[in-house]
Amino acid sequence: MTKKIDDWHDDVPDNNANEEDDEIIWVSKSEIKRDAEALKDLGAEMVDLGNNSLDKLPLDEDLRDAINLAQKIKKEGRRRQMQLIGKMLRSRDIEPIQTALDKLKNRHNQQVSLFHKLEILRDRLVEEGDDVIPSVLDLYPEADRQQLRALIRNAQKEKAANKPPKSYRQIFQYLRELAEGQG
Template sequence: MTKQPEDWLDDVPGDDIEDEDDEIIWVSKSEIKRDAEELKRLGAELVDLGKNALDKIPLDVDLRDAIELAQRIKMEGRRRQLQLIGKMLRQRDVEPIRQALDKLKNRHNQQVVLFHKLEHLRDRLIVEGDDAVAEVLTLWPDADRQQLRSLIRNAKKEKEGNKPPKSARQIFQYLRELAENEG
């Protein structure tokens, strides 16, 4: 007895997909490439980080070794290593890595914003004098009024004499110390 064409179709291995509940998710080749490229960029960001920053990101040993190797390699070898890191990232859950990286970037951005505020406050101290000193004392009650006034006086003299702004830098450093001791 020979099998009819319909019968031999039933014997095809792996043709057990008869459940209508199973959804087949079709992903375009372009989307796969975009995802791979995005993970390669994430890998490049990880390679650009320093050792201390890498310690704060949850990485397994293989990925960490690949990143450290990429940091030592130059030019074409680095490009190939970045591709390998991208491939390794595709095989892992990258969400914790992304969150840790975003947290590092956010901390850096907050620090930049703080520095801009402190620079603005320093400039106001030099221009306005005692009014701005009173504001600093309300922000940081443990600030030394006499030291601030002395630094402001020296900064004004340096500015008038076209000298390097040594005292202005000292005011900024003092304000930064006050801000760091507060938080």
């Protein structure tokens, strides 16, 4: 039995039809390792958080228990527990966890920035005295001018006498309370 040319054509697979079915995305071993390492790093970040911060993350009970255990373990056991946490994260949607963690970090960065601004304002108050009080009242209209003046005067006396900076710290505390009252 001999085949005609047209019959041979029917036996050859059509590559274009199979390309759509066989779209396999190849991932290199290195990329898999990088992803696994990133998940371990995410787990390590969560292990370093305190309980109040962990409560703000959307964690299931198993993952939370694994993190709590890692916080208690030391040395080699901790390393293995971190690997387990990374492995557990591979089977979970980490997007909500990462988003909540980013919000926590941003809140921390904002607080550090606010504290830095308050420290600068406190230093100006102690150095320049009553001349800076109007700018504080512009920022915080509910501030008590007399209380600020007394704190500034006491801080200047403490500084001149080389005494512990009690009033200096009280100025910062007062400014922080005013700032938190606005937020």
